[in-house]
Amino acid sequence: xxxxxxxxxxxxxxxxxxxxxxxxxxxxxxxxxxxxxxxxxxxxxxxxxxxxxxxxxxxxxxxxxxxxxxxxxxxxxxxxxxxxxxxxxxxxxxxxxxxxxxxxxxxxxxxxxxxxxxxxxxxxxxxxxxxxxxxxxxxxxxxxxxxxxxxxxxxxxxxxxxxxxxxxxxxxxxxxxxxxxxxxxxxxxxxxxxxxxxxxxxxxxxxxxxxxxxxxxxxxxxxxxxxxxxxxxxxxxxxxxxxxxxxxxxxxxxxxxxxxxxxxxxxxxxxxxxxxxxxxxxxxxxxxx
Numbered sequence: 498x499x500x501x502x503x504x505x506x507x508x509x510x511x512x513x514x515x516x517x518x519x520x521x522x523x524x525x526x527x528x529x530x531x532x533x534x535x536x537x538x539x540x541x542x543x544x545x546x547x548x549x550x551x552x553x554x555x556x557x558x559x560x561x562x563x564x565x566x567x568x569x570x571x572x573x574x575x576x577x578x579x580x581x582x583x584x585x586x587x588x589x590x591x592x593x594x595x596x597x598x599x600x601x602x603x604x605x606x607x608x609x610x611x612x613x614x615x616x617x618x619x620x621x622x623x624x625x626x627x628x629x630x631x632x633x634x635x636x637x638x639x640x641x642x643x644x645x646x647x648x649x650x651x652x653x654x655x656x657x658x659x660x661x662x663x664x665x666x667x668x669x670x671x672x673x674x675x676x677x678x679x680x681x682x683x684x685x686x687x688x689x690x691x692x693x694x695x696x697x698x699x700x701x702x703x704x705x706x707x708x709x710x711x712x713x714x715x716x717x718x719x720x721x722x723x724x725x726x727x728x729x730x731x732x733x734x735x736x737x738x739x740x741x742x743x744x745x746x747x748x749x750x751x752x753x754x755x756x757x758x759x760x761x762x763x764x765x766x767x768x769x770x771x772x773x774x775x776x777x778x779x780x781x782x783x784x785x786x
Contacts, residue, residue, distance in 0.1 A: 507561050507646045515541075516683030523681055524555035525582040525592055527606075527613070528572035529621045535613065536568045537595050537605035537624070539584065541681035542648060551655035553581055553633060561646035568601050570638075570649050577635035578619035579653060582627035585677045586689045591626075618656040628664050628676050632657040699732075706732035716781050721762035726769050730778060737779045742786060745779050755783040 502510055524543035528536050542556035557567040573579055584592045588611065595605040606613040612625035616632050623630040633653035641647045664676040673690035680688045688694055709717060709731035717727065745751045754761040761780055768777035 511561065511646060512683065515681070519682045520680030520688045521682075523584045523592070523679065524553070525584050525595075525624060525627065526555060526557075526569050527580045527582060527621045527623060528569050529576050529578070530568075530572045531575040534602050535604050535606060535622060536572055537609065537611070537613075538567065538569050539592050539596050540569070543581075552636075553631060553653045553655060555581065555651050555653070556648040557651065558648050559643070559645055564645040566649070570651070571601075573635045573651055574638065576620055578621055579633050579635060579651070580616055580619060580621050580623040581631040581633060581653065582624040583629035583631075583676070584679055585628050586679055586691070587677070588624075588626045589679045589687060616657070617659075623659060628661040629671075630659040631655055632659075701732055704732070704734055707735065711736070713782060713785065715758070715784060716778075719762050721759065722766060722769075726766060729769055730774060733774050733778070737775060737782060742779055742782050745783070746786065751780065751783060754780060755786065758784065 500513070505513075521541040522543055524540045526536075526538055526540060530536070538557070540555045540557055542558065544554065546552045546554055557570040559566055569579075591609040591611050595609040595611070597605075597608065599605060599608060604613075605611075606622070606624075613622035614625045616623050616630075619632045619634065623632070631653075633655055635651055636654050637650075637652040639650040639652065641649065660671075664671050666672040666675070673695055674692075677689055677691040680690075682688055709727045712727065712730055716722065716730070719727075722730075746755065754764055761783060765777040765780045768774070768780065
């Protein structure tokens, strides 16, 4: 399928973005207008963009149906401050309820049953139930086009942080299971950071991997090993040497694997899953003898 964004409707394009640019973190934004009316609303067009100064950007888009603006956008124009509250699984239903299109002046803290508590540096209150709260000043607002459905980039600078001490591990890092954040997918779908949905991919920062191009041709063209398998093997720093491969032939299992490519690749895949990468490569290179 090929899609020209100029040939589909805004709702169709919006649906494509929501499903394809995901999972997205949620900016649970608490703001206040010039008269002191508080607003609380979630936005999933949101992320962090640097730390000097620490910059967070979220986008309260114009409504597609009538091109009106969200109360959040109107508030930050009047009082350029916001608290971006993280959303975890324990509060996801209340967060969703707060996204209801209540009339201006209605306090979503009250409607959602969440607790408003005073901030330190800014006027808008923060969400007590949130495990991580970012008090920010609004540095700039970039209105993309003013057309229906268009974004408005609210560029925020971090002033103060409130964090639940229980979200940190013994090394002082935020642990995904402990904070249990939720992210936005398309439609009614969400994802959470705890449980089996998460996995690790070590960053190739301290090592210089050999690269997939350095793997034997039989390995690169394998019909059993996946692209992820090849990427993992390409991240090791050196191939097994000939002596290691010859010595491995003392094992009867390895002698049999040397004669059967399918069995060899399946066994290597098992070793990769066990993170025994050097041994997996020894098995894969048995055919070179």
